[in-house]
Amino acid sequence: MAPAHGHGALAIGSCELLLDLARSRRILFFGGKGGVGKTTVSAATALALANEDRRVLLVSTDPAHNLGHLFNREIGPRPVRLAPGLDGLELDPAATVRDHMSDVSGALHSLMPVQMHAEIDKHVALSRDAPGMQEAAILEKMAEIVEQGRKDYEHVIFDTAPSGHTARLMALPEMMTAWTEGLIQRRERADRFAEFVRGLGSDSDMAEDIVGEKNSAAEKESRIRAILNRRRLKFAHLRDALADPELTSFVIVLVAERLPVMETIELHDQLRKAGLTIDCLVVNKRLPSGTGEFLEERRAQQEIHLHTLGETLPDVSSEHLDLVAKDIAGLTALQEFSQGLQD
Template sequence: MLLNLARRRRLLFVGGKGGVGKTVVASTIALTRAEEGTQVLVVSTDPAHNLGHLWNREVGDAITPLGPAGLFGMEIDPEHTTAEHLAEVRTRLERLVPAHLHSEVAKHLRLAKNAPGAFEAAILERIAVTVTEQLDHFDLIVFDTAPSGHTTRLVHLPEAMSAWTQGMLDRHSRAQRFTDAIRSLDEEDPGYRVIAGDEGSRSARDTEIRRVLLARQERFTRLRDLLRDRERTAFIAVLLGERLPALETVELAEQLRESGLAVSALVVNRRSPADAGELLAQRRAQEAEHIGYVTDHLPDLPLVEV
């Protein structure tokens, strides 16, 4: 069932509570598809990376062969990604503001590095770039995501970031109208140059600002549309037959649904065998109760036990 799902999709997101085996499930799906002759990329967005450990090789921030033909991996480094993201923002801002404000830009970005949401915004940007740049090169991209809380924040961000960018575009348009009004003033007025600035540099800055904002909006809009496209994207929730993973799985599914997304399948990992003695039989019965809680709340989802 999971393979049929993977064969019909371009993007797979494997999520769930920390420690339930998301990396193993994501890698197993990716390996099987690669063995069928497709090009597959596994991307870890979890700060506690396990992809390299699982494949017994160095997997870093760049795309790396994992061994089998057609299978590649990448671990998104959150600190590196955040620093790179802020450095790019600083470079752009310094092109768009006067030189005497550059120190203020640097100060603001130093504070922004540790601001709430900075990590998720940087990771989201990297996911969007990866999807945009790599979807034409790979048949399937599998995202081994961070624990549930991070995942739900990430899936809410494309809509929020797109709306934020639209707000910036609207403000830019209003500022442009204000500048046009200033231009109607007497150019000999001392306040004209202070407010309107040099016409050539101002026009170039306006064009660059709008170009950057539109490109950013397009990137997040495309990612949002891909995440909501059930023909191209699927979310797989991994859990254990335990109370907390069961509760988090139901909560994750509900939060995704609120964002216009949907879990496509459930994987119960590390299921105790039925014929390996009384102790494991008792444990299996306890697991069945927690699995029953999930299936009661998510009755329409296919479930695989491993």
């Protein structure tokens, strides 16, 4: 990009930086507006790493699921082989919420008397559509994928949903950790009450009764606490992984137009506030230079918007990828596009 960005040595169209970044991080997120090329560029990056004999998992968290479209095949919630060294999966938000809810109601059933189960099921069914439920379920799944993926793969690459959705998701580990901690503290107070009642002594019949009741209640309390604790640890691990700049980086993909540049600046700020490190901006679909007057004018327009981007985010370096003439669909086309990352 322009020398003002500190990466002036990089020729336009070269992408050493993105690939270098991808090589040096175990977890890489691609985010940005719809249609800018998140799926294409994240898949091309994953493929370039796999071509270097690294084991890579590509994960789509976008409900639009164009990973399957790109590879011309069905991709489900379990990893499937996309190319040598490259596995991929698509998180289905609806299915993720369904699994999550059945886990929750299972746990509640085991803790509550049978006559309450119908009531619990009604409550669980209602909360399926509650705000934030889908995000919480996806986040929990993401925590599992990151944990397992770090064991099974050298790189886990996330192709995320369009900007707003992803920004909310990234702020969530912090909130969920705080929320479960609050619940646990309330549980602890309840446990202390049980101890206090037990401390009343055993010579009083009344105390005996209360203790009997409280004992089984205390058992349930501690089981609830164990469940909450596991959940808290899951979210806390994810938060720690996301906030570790040596481990995780976020790449924002954009096109050189006015609104995408403004949205990139906004997304950058939201992600920073959520504790993420943004190391690279990928400016995709750049008009190739030297292609006639109209295109030169269009390219000059792009320069104006990129100037704004550079002025506002001077510390984040960027990579420019030219608009290519043919569709990028299927493994062969992706291989070719991915080759462009190494030139």
